[in-house]
Amino acid sequence: MKIRVLGCNGGISAGLRTTSYLIDDDILIDSGSGVGDLSLDEMAQIRRIYITHSHLDHIAFLPLMVDSIFERINAPIQVIAQAATLKALQDHIFNWAIWPDFAKLPTPDKPVMCYVEMAPGSVVDVLGRQIEMIGVNHIVPAVGYRIAAPSGAAFAFSGDTSTNDSFWNALNRHPRLDLLFMEAAFSNAEEELSKKARHYCSKTLAHDLIKLTHRPPIYLTHPKPGDEQDIFSECLALLPGWDLKQLKSGDIFTL
Numbered sequence: 001m002k003i004r005v006l007g008c009n010g011g012i013s014a015g016l017r018t019t020s021y022l023i024d025d026d027i028l029i030d031s032g033s034g035v036g037d038l039s040l041d042e043m044a045q046i047r048r049i050y051i052t053h054s055h056l057d058h059i060a061f062l063p064l065m066v067d068s069i070f071e072r073i074n075a076p077i078q079v080i081a082q083a084a085t086l087k088a089l090q091d092h093i094f095n096w097a098i099w100p101d102f103a104k105l106p107t108p109d110k111p112v113m114c115y116v117e118m119a120p121g122s123v124v125d126v127l128g129r130q131i132e133m134i135g136v137n138h139i140v141p142a143v144g145y146r147i148a149a150p151s152g153a154a155f156a157f158s159g160d161t162s163t164n165d166s167f168w169n170a171l172n173r174h175p176r177l178d179l180l181f182m183e184a185a186f187s188n189a190e191e192e193l194s195k196k197a198r199h200y201c202s203k204t205l206a207h208d209l210i211k212l213t214h215r216p217p218i219y220l221t222h223p224k225p226g227d228e229q230d231i232f233s234e235c236l237a238l239l240p241g242w243d244l245k246q247l248k249s250g251d252i253f254t255l
């Protein structure tokens, strides 16, 4: 299983892109501005898009992507999320005012995309890859994902979250975790803001990581633009002995 990081930043500026990961050639986790680096052929190969939550940095390029490739695909792209997230997309994005309803276009019986509801806690098998949706604690309904490769090796992504037990308990229930993308959005100087926005800051992440029984390489994601080095330095100091790195757009992992 291949994981290609298209975007992993908490905002934009030159060289920074928001959250999107490509799993093999056919699965997308979130559809932030990183999607804009894919070619038309690469976008047309995507069959399923698993969304963590409705915030714009995670869905901003979904409307543009489906509009760009609808003549190149034969079956609808599945947009998969929990019910509240799908409703937010339908009510606030694909509502004909912000963007056309591509679940009805080009024709209602053969649309370019379709909505597929998935409940947190459930697991699906997608051509040998086991995808588990895990509820987390964010300001809107949000999930992370654990994805196990056919080999059994496993990758997890927290999505956007603040302190919680559900994500850690779900990961601890499995015997393996080989790679973790973990949000660390704010530095400690913005701890109060991080609590209001329900993101981790360095301190709260370090406190919660004690709950994880695995010791995989951890790649920090979603840093506020400009604060990347502060967040990374704080986490390194607070988490001695952990294998911490900064995730970068363009990184590729094979499990």
Ligand SMILES: [Zn+2]
Binding pocket: 053, 055, 138, 160
């Ligand atoms: Zn968010």
Ligand SMILES: [Zn+2]
Binding pocket: 010, 055, 057, 058, 160, 222
């Ligand atoms: Zn976000």
